[in-house]
Amino acid sequence: TCEDSVVSSPHPDLHDSALLRAARGEAVPHTPVWYMRQAGRSLPEYLRVREGVAMLDACMDPGLVTEITLQPVRRYGVDAAIFFSDIVLPLKAVGVDLDIKPGVGPVVAQPVRTLEDVAAIPDLEAGHVPYITEAVRSLVGELGATPLIGFAGAPFTVASYLVEGGPSKEHAKTKAMMFGAPDVWDALMRKIAGIAAAYLQVQVRAGASAVQLFDSWAGALTPDDYRDQVMPHSARVLAAAGELGVPRIHFGVGTSNLLPLMAEAGADVVGVDWRTPLAAAVPQVGERSVQGNLDPTLVFAPTEVMTRRAGAIIEAGKAARGHIFNLGHGVIPSTDPDQLARLTEFVQSYPR
Ligand code: CP3
Secondary structure (H helix, E strand, O other), rough: OOOOOOOOOOOOOOOOOOHHHHHHOOOOOOOOOOOOOOOOOOHHHHHHOOOOOOOOHHHHHHHHHHHHHHHHHHHHOOOOOOOEEEEOHHHHHOOOOEEEEEEOOEOOOOOOOOOOOOOOOOOOHHHOOOOHHHHHHHHHHHOOOOOOEEEEEEEHHHHHHHHHOOOOOOOOOHHHHHOOHHHHHHHHHHHHHHHHHHHHHHHHOOOOOEEEEOOOOOHHOHHHHHHHHHHHHHHHHHHHHHHHOOEEEEEEEOOOOHHHHHHHOOOOOOOOOOOOHHHHHHHOOOEEEEEEOOHHHHHOOHHHHHHHHHHHHOOOOOOOHHHHEEOOOOOOOOHHHHHHHHHHHHHHHHHO
């Protein structure tokens, strides 16, 4: 609607921030850096504000989301904020009975198995998530020239939680549906893609200036299965964000054999996990930027070991159209924030 598209005027320097320039493949004054899961469990100030507040309740509280999202920006001076939420939040918002259990992760009360189960999940409209619009607007005001990255879970990764009913290593029930019940699979993937697309558009209309699509578990798929059964749905989500003109980051774990397809799905930036050397990833993504990819455990190594590896990654990234520095997956909960502060300082002062 008209009202949704009203965005208070962006900070004059936002468009030329290092992150957005790198995402578009333009020259940058320094390599931009942010960290997946930078807002959250490794920060004492996060643990303090989350005390006694359930995860999903925190996600629906615009004041808390704003505070938690800003914490790593204040502490590290990273080049972007990532919206604090979870990939299952939009499902909760449309009424799927699910919870995030401490130490377990998302748990779905009635796993999806049939066409009727899929049909029972409503499509998402902006009216389902007023607290997201409010949190994004408040954040964009506070962040000024620092971009806010909105995000959504990709259809395959979200489907895994809906079909398995909770976290899974093998994604066996999910893949069994994909292989054995193609009509249910197609309906489910369309449903989730529609929800993810609408959810990203809500965040962008409220002022997010880039988005990341998390297909964390796509590495469980062969390239053929990914291309035929997953990629068209992810492509639809990425296209919905592209329509609104923001850069799209597309990330998965264990995706060394999927990188060209994840690029082709409609990414401006391809996120690379740490198992693939960045130099090997760059030629696979075509005329696109890359994001990554320091092993998150290197933050536990002596500082000089960590920074030597980070320097090699920045050098490898120079061959790409653009490079956004990140870890190869999320910040590990026991990470020492001071070590991430040193890493940030190292990356931002590394000569281009
Ligand atoms: O871990 C924390 O920072 C505490 C808050 C929390 C999040 N998710 C934040 C989050 C909690 C308790 C969850 C539950 C959850 N959701 C888990 C278990 C986490 C755990 O370690 O106990 C998992 C695996 C999920 C599902 C999920 N959420 C996936 C697969 C992803 C994609 C990113 C990834 O790690 O692969 C998310 C996104 C997510 N969860 C974000 C945050 C702040 C956003 C992305 C980011 O900050 O980089």
